[in-house]
Amino acid sequence: MTASDITALFQRFSTIRVGVIGDFALDLYFTLQTQTGERSLETKRDVFWGSHPRASLGAAGNVVQNLMALGIANCRVIGCVGNDLFGREMHYLLNTLGVDTRHLYTVPDGWDTCLYTKPNLNGQEANRIDFGVANQLADNLFATLITGLEEALTDLDVVVINQQFASPLLTESRMAVLNELIARFPTVRFLADMRDMGTQVRGATLKVNTTELANFLQIKAPESPDLDWCTRHGNAFRERSGGPLLITRGQAGMLYLDQRETQRAEGLSLRGELDTVGAGDTVVATWAACMGAGAAPTQAVQIANLAAAVTVQKLNQTGTASLSEILALHAMHANHD
Template sequence: MTTSEISTLFEQLTTTRVGVIGDFALDLYFTLQTTTGERSLETNLDVFWGSRPAASLGGAGNVVQNLMALGIANCRVIGCVGNDLFGREMQFLLNNLGVDTAQLHTVANGWDTCVYTKPLRAGQEVNRIDFGVANQLPDALFTTLIAGLQEALADLDVLIINQQFANPLLTPERVAVLNALLVRFPHVRCVADMRDVGTLIRGATLKVNTAELAKFLAIDLPHSPDLDWCIRNGTTLREQTGGPLLITRGQAGMLYLDEHETQSVAGLPLWGELDTVGAGDTVVAAWAACRGAGATPAQAVQIANMAAAVTVQKVNQTGTASLAELLLLYETLNPMEHR
């Protein structure tokens, strides 16, 4: 693709309508100091100090903020938050982005807003404390969410399905309900990133990394899986699920497989410290947005690959990629085009 082709595609993104259903979370960053010399008068235990707290959208929420950074202007979310301070922060962040949150339900009891804490000590992430891992969504609320999704699907170009947590919004039984709904809206392109139940989704492009590919097939993961390994095993998984497959290969690049074509792109040269937090969300958002705007698989995989390269160079943050950043990267990698 050329810079003009990329810019033209991004103009089409502004009218693309995207929905996101799944596990909405916050990423909570803060600096942690464990050697303070202070002890609690009440417990006589060491006191740790925290500073520079910063919350950003994570999980399905990070998919949304990546969509907005790419220029999507019409985005709806379908999911749940808790009636707690983290849920209120998530609502605030989504509303600031201009996202339609009418179907983001606040659960009054028994639901903690999903949170990944990111304590940084001497610039390095240490042990997380996660919230929301024990959530159990009542069947009645799931029925409400599906009704909201059904209403949204009539007006969407693309739907992204995200599942992050061990007790997700979408259990195997609920994926079957979702599958039955999606067949009624064949005009909507679907992209799924689902850590545990991805092989059960139908009618969607399933995004996996190489570790997830090996897990879904119950095979050993080589230390450095090459392209042939990914194509061979990706084809096996694609035949099992019956739908297209998008495989991220870290710094080795990306691969798309469907019944009719194979598209692969090599990893881009990166430098300096890298942070892969949220890179998969960037890939999902970029791929889905491009396909929803009418891009070919070859174009979409190239944009998604560049978007991921932008994101991983943003350290200690849940990164996104904008058109300006993508164009700068493209021009850096292709200087002859601009002479």
């Protein structure tokens, strides 16, 4: 693709209507200092110091902020937060982006807003403290979410389905309900990123990495799966699921498989330290935007590959990729080639 081709495609992104349903979280970054010389007068324990706190949208929320960075102007979210300070911060961040949060429900009791802490200790991520790991969504609240999604589907072009947590919003039985909606709205394009529930997806494009693919097939993946391994096992899984498959291969690039064609993007040579946190969300958002804009898979796989390469070069953050950043990377590698 040329830079003009990429720009023309991005110009169509502003008209796309995208919904995101699934596990919404916050990432809380801060600098941690453990050697402070201070002890608590009350507990007699060492006191640690934190500084430079900043919150960023994570999990399904990171898909949303990636969509907005790509130029999507109409995005609707379907999910849950708790009645707590993290839930209020999530609403604030989404509203600041201009996201439609009418179907982001605040659960009054028994639900902690999902939070990943990211303490930076001497340049390395220290032990996390996570919130929301024990959440269990009641069936009546899930029914409310599905009603909201069904209402939204009459006005959406693309829906991203996200499953991130060990106790997810979308369990195996609930995926059956979602699959029924996928079948009922054939004009809507569905893209799923499911850490554990990928085997339950029917009729949607499924994004996986090589580890997830091996887990879904209950096989052991080689240390560095080559293209032949990904193609063989990807097609085996695709025939079971009945939908297209997008396989991310880290620095080796990515691969798209459906019943008609196979498309791939080679990995890009990147220098310096890399941070892969959130890169999968960037791929999902970029692929969703390309689907909505009517891009061919051969175009979408190249742009998603460029977007992921932009994100992994952003350290200590849940990064995003914009048109200008993608064009700059495209020009750099075009000149190098």
